[in-house]
Amino acid sequence: MSALPVESLKTRLENVIALARLLERVERSSAPVGADQYRALVRQLGRALAQDLPTDALSAVLGAHPAAAELYENMHYEQAGLSRSSLDRSIGSEMFASQVLAKAARRA
Structure with a gap:
C-alpha cells in the first residue's frame, strides 16, 4: 500500500x-x-x-x-475463487446438493 x-x-x-x-x-x-x-x-x-x-x-x-x-x-473471483467462503459452509452445501441429487435419482 x-x-x-x-x-x-x-x-x-x-x-x-x-x-x-x-x-x-x-x-x-x-x-x-x-x-x-x-x-x-x-x-x-x-x-x-x-x-x-x-x-x-x-x-x-x-x-x-x-x-x-x-x-x-x-x-475478485477471477483471481482467488471463493477464497473467503467458509470451508465448512462450502462442504455443507456440497453435501446437501449430493443428497438432493441422490434423492432425485432414486425417484426417477
Missing part, C-alpha cells in the same frame, strides 16, 4: 464500513428495496472496496459484514 494521508485513509475506511453496514441492513431487512437503489448501493460499495485499503482493516470489515465479504469475493 502506498503512503496515504491518515485522514484520507480514515475517511475511506469509514465510508467502507458505513456502506457495508447499510448493505447488511438491506440484505437482512424484510422491507422491500428498489432494484435501482440496491444496485447503486452495491456499485458504491464495490468502488469503495476497490480502493487501496490496509489488509488488516479490510479483513476486519469483511469478517464483520458477510454481504460485503460476498461482494468482495465476487469482485
Whole structure:
C-alpha cells in the first residue's frame, strides 16, 4: 500500500464500513428495496472496496459484514475463487446438493 494521508485513509475506511453496514441492513431487512437503489448501493460499495485499503482493516470489515465479504469475493473471483467462503459452509452445501441429487435419482 502506498503512503496515504491518515485522514484520507480514515475517511475511506469509514465510508467502507458505513456502506457495508447499510448493505447488511438491506440484505437482512424484510422491507422491500428498489432494484435501482440496491444496485447503486452495491456499485458504491464495490468502488469503495476497490480502493487501496490496509489488509488488516479490510479483513476486519469483511469478517464483520458477510454481504460485503460476498461482494468482495465476487469482485475478485477471477483471481482467488471463493477464497473467503467458509470451508465448512462450502462442504455443507456440497453435501446437501449430493443428497438432493441422490434423492432425485432414486425417484426417477
